[in-house]
Amino acid sequence: MSSVDVEMVKCACQDCVCVVQLSKAVSRDGKAYCCDECADGHKDHAGCEHAGCACHG
Incomplete structure (x- = not known):
């Protein structure tokens, strides 16, 4: 069995289109x-x- 390490995730901000490295992400409330x-x-x-990202909350 092989394990999968997730290194890149979509920003948890709903309107944001950015993908961020988990090691560099700003972590709040587990997101x-x-x-x-x-x-x-x-x-x-x-x-x-x-x-390319137009999020403003």
Whole structure:
């Protein structure tokens, strides 16, 4: 039997299209986010500023 290591996951922010490495993700409440803006729920409606992503919470 072989094991599968998941290294890349989609950001937990619903509107975000980013995929992030688990080792570099911002972890909040057991979920992985691409950045603090997504993890904080876009309190100031700031986007994650990653190219091609338009999330603002």
